[in-house]
Amino acid sequence: MTVLWIAGPRxxxxxxxxxxxxxxxxxxxxxxxxxxxxxxxxxxxxDLAGKxxxxxxxxRVHRAEGARxxxxxxxxxxxxxxxxxxxxxxxxxxxxxxxxLLRGRGGGPPIPGDELRxxxxxxxxxxxxPTPAPPAAAVVVDTxxxxxxxxxxxxxxxxFPDLSA
Numbered sequence: 001m002t003v004l005w006i007a008g009p010r011x012x013x014x015x016x017x018x019x020x021x022x023x024x025x026x027x028x029x030x031x032x033x034x035x036x037x038x039x040x041x042x043x044x045x046x047d048l049a050g051k052x053x054x055x056x057x058x059x060r061v062h063r064a065e066g067a068r069x070x071x072x073x074x075x076x077x078x079x080x081x082x083x084x085x086x087x088x089x090x091x092x093x094x095x096x097x098x099x100x101l102l103r104g105r106g107g108g109p110p111i112p113g114d115e116l117r118x119x120x121x122x123x124x125x126x127x128x129x130p131t132p133a134p135p136a137a138a139v140v141v142d143t144x145x146x147x148x149x150x151x152x153x154x155x156x157x158x159x160f161p162d163l164s165a
Contacts, residue, residue, distance in 0.1 A: 016108075039054050139159065
């Protein structure tokens with residue numbers, strides 16, 4: 001099973017892009033989707049070993065059900081799925097500020113448990129931190145000023161060129 005992990009700084013668009021990549025792939029191929037933040041909701045919060053157990057269990061279920069691809073979104077931990085291909089989404093500071101402020105006001109994608117919703121503007125601005133791609137990133141995709149459709153098309157072209165022909 002091919003595992004594509006879409007990661008990047010907070011509010012870069014991981015969930016939005018990942019869901020659309022999943023949607024397009026699943027139109028032609030059995031594909032699974034996993035948002036790590038949704039999978040690891042827990043009180044108290046899970047440590048890395050707990051996240052690894054949950055992720056491994058869900059991956060096994062998708063594989064057993066015949067999924068050929070698994071799209072994972074969320075904070076990247078190289079040790080959780082070392083075989084995953086990492087796609088790093090990048091956005092500049094101003095773009096991240098705009099997206100964080102939108103999420104803080106309740107805009108953007110409806111993300112259950114969104115910790116940004118309702119935060120004061122000053123706190124949201126402090127969270128805007130463009131992060132360089134880790135060495136493990138197979139591909140870095142710039143999202144500044146781009147529509148989701150264009151970003152998704154680039155991700156699919158770069159990781160699944162045989163499907164986009």
